[in-house]
Amino acid sequence: MKRLLNWFLPALLLFAASGAPALAAEALKPGTKAPAFTLTDSEGQEHSLSDFTGKHVVLEWYNPDCPFVKKHYDTDNMQGLQKEFTGKEVVWLLVNSSAKGKQGHCTPEIAEDLRKAKGMHATAILLDHDGAVGRLYGARTTPHMYVIDGEGTLVYNGAIDNRSSAKKADVKGAKNHVRAALNQSMAGEAVATAATQPYGCSVKYAK
């Protein structure tokens, strides 16, 4: 019986994947190559992942109206993290996959206003309004964080920290998984916690 199931597994899994929603059933695994993408930012400039070879890259899924995102911006937690690591040559990319007409949709103007108003230290705000890159990465929530090393290998996929709540008071004392992953990877060490379940609002993808 068990052998039969194991034999059937690949076929069965394919079937399972086809029944899942628009997202890839398999999330990207740390240790694998981060998928290539090209997106235009809020200033009209194109960025490809390959432009940043040799540098660590952070992808932060962003929806300004999501309470979980606000938790980390209203407390300056996210800006602080951005400042700390962009100061160390890390490329920090916000990705906005909210479709037109959906919560948190950022036009280039809105994105630029937010960047100033919130005091962000991100390298760029990428606009992914058809959700193609979000789906490619399997981004499920805002925030959902990815860390990619200088060789283009994904080293972290998951939550920003270990306190899945929308409470601002929970920022203090939380273990920040992104900081830990960046510090370990930049020191040439293996990332101890390389995958966690992200928490937050669902990404407001186009139908």
Add this chain to the structure above:
Amino acid sequence: MHLPIQVSLIVLALLPPLLAEDGFHTRASLVAEQAWVQPGAVQTVALRLEMDEGWHTYWRNPGDSGLPTEISWSLPEGLQAGELQWPLPEIFESEAGTSYGYAKEVWLLCDLQASPTLTVGVDIELRARVDWLECKEACIPGSAELSLLLPVRNEEPRTLRAHRDAFRDTRKAMPGRTVDASLSAWRSGNVFHASLRDLPRNLLPLKLLAREGGVLDHGATPIIHHEADEATLLLPASPWLTEAPETLKGLLICRRKGFFGSRRVGFQVDIPLAVATEKK
């Protein structure tokens, strides 16, 4: 209209408590099952959540996004609250994944154990801070400070007629504590296998949800293999599972066929995971 301040305060005090939660799409309240608390007995209290049309709150494992409802009690000495009991959740699918929760209305139950030394003849106040996340398209974190005043009497508690049906229906929707079957589970690569042997014939397994996040892939459709007296559920692991749990803590959802039709029922299952068969 200029009312004296005393009158205004009285009017304010008489307003229904839901005004305090203005701006939210969920109204929260505490409801007692019985008219008084008896020392040494159990009083069941419900956290009643009423959601506006289209809005939902979450189950203990919210799924791919969302947050479970939390209650934090401030109880007088001599009362102890048990864990929240969650009725069978609904499954919500969206472009961004799968989540588990409740639309329209849900009663989350909590058993309060009264100490035998509880003072009789006085009213006690049960207070609770409740936090929830309510979502339609967008999500709003909601919270409320709730309170319920109950007398303490040394006689068999009387069930409040007004709430009797709601408590009965809520209990009907609670997962059973065990299922009458022999259960085993193992993990093979990225897939958990849960085997249910000799399940009662009127039960058709449909799904198995993990009671905690990060274990099973919430979005995957389970594959169910039937063979003689055994049903085996193939459950893809969560993409974020790093350390395999020792026990698969699940909620088994079945269709129960009865004389007058069938309905969805749930069972709490805790299946120890055999590690020997794990393979890359």
